[in-house]
Amino acid sequence: QVQLVESGGGLVQAGGSLRLSCAASGRTFSRYTMGWFRQAPGESREFLGGISWSDSSTRYADSVKGRFTITRDNAKNTVYLQMNSLKPEDTAVYSCAADLRGIGVVRATPGAYDYWGQGTQVTVSS
Numbered sequence: 001q002v003q004l005v006e007s008g009g010g011l012v013q014a015g016g017s018l019r020l021s022c023a024a025s026g027r028t029f030s031r032y033t034m035g036w037f038r039q040a041p042g043e044s045r046e047f048l049g050g051i052s053w054s055d056s057s058t059r060y061a062d063s064v065k066g067r068f069t070i071t072r073d074n075a076k077n078t079v080y081l082q083m084n085s086l087k088p089e090d091t092a093v094y095s096c097a098a099d100l101r102g103i104g105v106v107r108a109t110p111g112a113y114d115y116w117g118q119g120t121q122v123t124v125s126s
Contacts, residue, residue: 002026002098002115009094009120012086016124020081022096022117033099033106034079035113036070038092038122046092050099050106051079059106086124095119 008020022034035050049060051070058070069082079096097113099106107113 004117006117006120022079040092047108052104054104093119
């Protein structure tokens, strides 16, 4: 089993930045991938991007490409989501997820992921 804990959410003004962290504990795998998702009120869950633990390859949704960056720190078993130039429409609950398939390809569908964090609220004011 894998436990994921997000942190770093909060209230920020438009144009500001936040860095979310996702710390993994329990059983980990060298080839698992991590994805970031968000869900705004009344909206479906949206794929933001992900990173492969095996080769650090990243993938981003067009909606956040150029503003959001996903990185990892293997020594800390932590994945980060750096969010810059935040907009009010970025307001949502942000979650990280672990795909233990071991293939090393970032997938965009929520059903592909085995474990999820509790989510952290990000609110961007104008």
